[in-house]
Amino acid sequence: xxxxxxxxxxxxxxxxxxxxxxxxxxxxxxxxxxxxxxxxxxxxxxxxxxxxxxxxxxxxxxxxxxxxxxxxxxxxxxxxxxxxxxxxxxxxxxxxxxxxxxxxxxxxxxxxxxxxxxxxxxxxxxxxxxxxxxxxxxxxxxxxxxxxxxxxxxxxxxxxxxxxxxxxxxxxxxxxxxxxxxxxxxxxxxxxxxxxxxxxxxxxxxxxxxxxxxxxxxxxxxxxxxxxxxxxxxxxxxxxxxxxxxxxxxxxxxxxxxxxxxxxxxxxxxxxxxxxxxxxxxxxxxxxxxxxxxxxxxxxxxxxxxxxxxxxxxxxxxxxxxxxxxxxxxxxxxxxxxxxxxxxxxxxxxxxxxxxxxxxxxxxxxxxxxxxxxxxxxxxxxxxxxxxxxxxxxxxxxxxxxxxxxxxxxxxxxxxxxxxxxxxxxxxxxxxxxxxxxxxxxxxxxxxxxxxxxxxxxxxxxxxxx
Numbered sequence: 001x002x003x004x005x006x007x008x009x010x011x012x013x014x015x016x017x018x019x020x021x022x023x024x025x026x027x028x029x030x031x032x033x034x035x036x037x038x039x040x041x042x043x044x045x046x047x048x049x050x051x052x053x054x055x056x057x058x059x060x061x062x063x064x065x066x067x068x069x070x071x072x073x074x075x076x077x078x079x080x081x082x083x084x085x086x087x088x089x090x091x092x093x094x095x096x097x098x099x100x101x102x103x104x105x106x107x108x109x110x111x112x113x114x115x116x117x118x119x120x121x122x123x124x125x126x127x128x129x130x131x132x133x134x135x136x137x138x139x140x141x142x143x144x145x146x147x148x149x150x151x152x153x154x155x156x157x158x159x160x161x162x163x164x165x166x167x168x169x170x171x172x173x174x175x176x177x178x179x180x181x182x183x184x185x186x187x188x189x190x191x192x193x194x195x196x197x198x199x200x201x202x203x204x205x206x207x208x209x210x211x212x213x214x215x216x217x218x219x220x221x222x223x224x225x226x227x228x229x230x231x232x233x234x235x236x237x238x239x240x241x242x243x244x245x246x247x248x249x250x251x252x253x254x255x256x257x258x259x260x261x262x263x264x265x266x267x268x269x270x271x272x273x274x275x276x277x278x279x280x281x282x283x284x285x286x287x288x289x290x291x292x293x294x295x296x297x298x299x300x301x302x303x304x305x306x307x308x309x310x311x312x313x314x315x316x317x318x319x320x321x322x323x324x325x326x327x328x329x330x331x332x333x334x335x336x337x338x339x340x341x342x343x344x345x346x347x348x349x350x351x352x353x354x355x356x357x358x359x360x361x362x363x364x365x366x367x368x369x370x371x372x373x374x375x376x377x378x379x380x381x382x383x384x385x386x387x388x389x390x391x392x393x394x395x396x397x398x399x400x401x402x403x404x405x406x407x408x409x410x411x412x413x414x415x416x417x418x419x420x421x422x423x424x425x426x427x428x429x430x431x432x433x434x435x436x437x438x439x440x441x442x443x444x445x446x447x448x449x450x451x452x453x454x455x456x457x458x459x460x461x462x463x464x465x466x
Contacts, residue, residue, distance in 0.1 A: 091249040104166075200342075259381070337393075
């Protein structure tokens with residue numbers, strides 16, 4: 001019955017996650033729809049638009065087709081009549097991922113993390129199927145297969161990560177426990193996986209925080225250009241609201257772009273363009289207000305910014321090494337090398353996945369290549385994290401660390417082998433347990449002449465202080 005309850009609660013969590021994600025889109029769209037078209041608007045197109053945007057927020061690319069009448073009215077070339085939009089607004093994806101991780105952690109606390117992850121993902125897949133079948137826009141089409149698989153995969157990854165994190169620490173009585181026991185059999189390697197995950201998390205959080213800070217600084221420095229582009233758009237309050245909300249949901253995507261800039265490779269805003277610390281090469285860019293934050297030029301001295309990921313890797317190595325020393329875990333060179341390589345490799349994998357989601361096409365022609373390139377971003381960030389972690393993990397051991405290890409080893413030997421000393425030829429017992437057959441008590445007393453070799457010297461009455 002408990003496993004059935006866990007599955008039902010996980011399914012309920014998945015339904016809530018999907019409902020909240022759809023409601024976050026449907027509520028403002030309803031208000032904007034009312035303000036724009038009034039009560040006589042065609043409400044039948046509201047739900048298809050909401051579902052299409054929800055799928056797009058989970059990584060499903062859009063195939064946009066502009067009607068011929070609009071092409072003629074705007075004077076656009078016929079080549080711009082159809083194009084793909086594949087840069088994901090990561091705000092929706094991160095919400096689903098975090099909500100799924102929370103649900104997976106709850107299932108792991110109940111002792112059925114795998115069942116909870118599968119049950120929640122199955123319900124989320126059913127909801128995604130319903131959304132994909134009931135929504136469809138002629139102007140923005142999505143692939144039916146991707147519209148079902150990608151949202152379900154996002155929820156499944158989040159639920160498994162949240163469940164494994166808790167089950168690895170608390171145990172699950174199944175597969176993870178067997179893996180944990182197999183690692184514990186090799187004491188020198190038991191803590192390596194946890195150290196790699198902990199170090200990678202520190203690097204990702206540090207780089208993300210640095211990128212968010214850099215983006216905030218650019219907003220403060222170049223806010224005037226953003227306001228000028230808003231004014232140049234010549235839109236009313238409704239259009240201004242739509243543009244602002246659209247750029248807010250892309251805020252995590254912009255943070256990935258800035259992280260790629262900090263790592264060194266930078267990003268592109270169209271084919272043949274580059275924005276990196278080594279230099280900025282821009283042609284004609286769209287008049288989207290957020291593009292006013294792009295730097296007009298760069299200096300070679302800006303390459304010093306790559307020290308930030310290296311410092312993040314060094315900090316991760318210091319935290320991991322300090323924790324291992326505190327836990328008394330052996331710090332062999334092989335283990336520390338594997339931890340450093342693991343931090344670099346997993347960081348590179350996370351960077352590559354983020355770059356894939358934050359790059360792609362946002363329009364016709366030159367705008368088919370926008371965002372960071374996954375391979376250079378992954379290699380740069382992973383290599384910098386590896387370098388920083390290796391500096392702290394592979395450096396010679398400090399004398400305080402060695403002294404602490406010697407102290408721990410001495411205490412372990414003292415507790416394992418009794419130490420026997422002799423005083424005046426009388427052997428001293430190793431512990432209080434050898435002195436009396438029964439249990440010791442704080443109220444026990446002993447005569448002073450039974451001191452086990454401890455002799456009190458007698459004083460001569462003549463030896464007095466005058």
